[in-house]
Amino acid sequence: MRIIEPHQLRTVRYRGSAQQRRIKVVPLLLIVVLLASLGFGYWRFQRPIALPVTQVTQQSYTKKDPGFVWPINEQAAVAGVGYGVLGSSPNQKQVPIASITKVITALAVLKQKPLLPGQQGEAITVTEQDVLIYNKYVAQGGAVIPVSVGGSLTQYQLMQAMLIPSANNAAEMLVNWAFGSEADYITYANAMLADMGLKATRVADASGFSPQSVSTASDLTQIGVTALKEPTIAEIVASKQVTLPMAGVINSTNFLLGEPGIIGIKTGNTDEAGGCFMAAVTQPYEGGQTVSLVAVVLGAPQVTDAMNMVKPLLTKAKQGFGKTIVVAAGQQFGTITAAxxxxxxxxxPKNVVLFGWQYGSPSFTTTLSGAENGAGKVAGITRINFGSQKVTVPLVQDKDLGEPDLVWRLKRIF
Structure with a gap:
């Protein structure tokens, strides 16, 4: 028989007591864990659902060819006021631009010495230096207006002399008065052209008699558009003739003035530049819309050839304007995705029809609401720029996002 010592009995009682305590604690811990899990799961089940995610759809358009028939040897371009360059021949390069340079001169002078519509500006007295300038151009066979020492012309009259009969001496007189010297004018004008973003255009004089005054047809259409926006220039270049002190009545070199819609702008002709012409026309359309167009041809054999080449380009451009569908009903501008x-x-929701250049592409700025508003409800807007027109169009959802199902909600627990 085995004898159990007293200390052994105490040990057995101690072990039995600890085991009992463990048995009681484990269920309690399980209950706590279960309750915590249920609480955490309930919180995940009930927590706010993330807002819908919006995604804007970028719009793309296939570029359409307006079908301009460009001169074979000459370079040409067409632009619209408010529409930019509509088309240009593939052979754009710097070439002499002759007296079209005077349009740049006019812009620079008015920037330096602004004139409001109807103003004549300062009276400029003819000096001996001005007579020498006159004699210089006469000797070179350039276009001039007669001047005499002591006579005077206003700023506006000198601009008329420069732009209507294309007087070279008037251009040089004008910049000497406005800038102090032709050299200072050249610096100013080239900085102005750079600010306009016209990288292919440089002037070396005020009159364009220098072959170093160069540009491209594309650049010059943009200069022509800028000139038409200046009321003083637009008024002058539309004039068929002018009466000036010391010169009398002088006719414009632009003999297309008077033909339907023709409103300017400038001819040019030198041995180096050939015949050059910057033309402007206005064209009315149904609905009260009017478009002003500028076309340029450079390097023609004669000015008359350049004029004849401009006409079909302007006709084609006029035919390219009208009402066009810029947005089709149902055209997608974005998506809204629920969590x-x-x-x-x-x-x-419907077609958007705007007037403009039918071969151009609209631009869009789209904003979506980011909230689920229901089928057919407004869920954003798009701002459309199409030429000179700007409109804001509401955008709608094609269906409800609905509510999340129970399975999705249960999955959020884990």
Missing amino acids: WGEKTIVAA
Whole structure:
């Protein structure tokens, strides 16, 4: 028989007591863990659902060819006021631009010495230096107006003399008065052209008699558009003739003035430049719309050839304007996606028809609301720029996003 010592009995009682305590604690811990899990799961089940995610759809358009028939040897371009360059021949390069340079001179002078419509500006007295300038151009066979020491012309009259009969001496007199010297004018004008972003255009004089005054047809259409926006220049270049002190009545070198719609702008002709012409026309359309166009041809054999080449380009450009569908009904501008994966398309509810250059592409700035508003409800806007027109169009959802199902909600627990 085994004898159990007293200390052994105490040990057995101690071990039995600890085991009992463990048995009681484990269920309690399980209950705590279960309750915590249930609480955490309930919180995940009930926590706010993330807002829908918006995605803007970028718009793309296939470029359409307006079908301009460009001169074979000469370079040409067409632009519209408010529409930019509409087209240009493929052979754009710097070439002498002759007296079209005077349009740049006019812009620079008015920037330095502004004139409001109807103003004549300062009276400028003819000096001996001005007579020498006159004699210089006469000797070179350039266009001039007669001047005499002591006579005077206003700023506006000198601009008329420069732009209507294309007087070279008037251009040089004008910049000497406005800038102090032709050299200072050249610096100013080239800085102005750089600010306009016309990288291919440089002037070396005020009159364009220098072959170093160069540009491209494309650049010059933009200069022509800028000139038409200046009321003083637009008024002068539309004049068929002018009466000036010391010169009398003088006719414009632009004999297309008077033909339907023709409103300017400038001819040019030198041995180096050939025949050059910057033309402007206005064209009315149904609905009260009017478009002003500028076309340029450089390097023609004669000015008359350049004029004849401009006409079909302007005709083609005029035919390219009208009402066009810039946005089709149902055209997608974005999507709204719910946290549970349901997606709705945001689209234009109807066609958007605008007047403009039918071969151009509209630009869009789209903003989506980021909230689920329901089928057919406005869920964003798009701002459309199409030429000179700007409109804001509401965009609608094609369907409801609905509510998340129970399965998706249960999955949020884990």
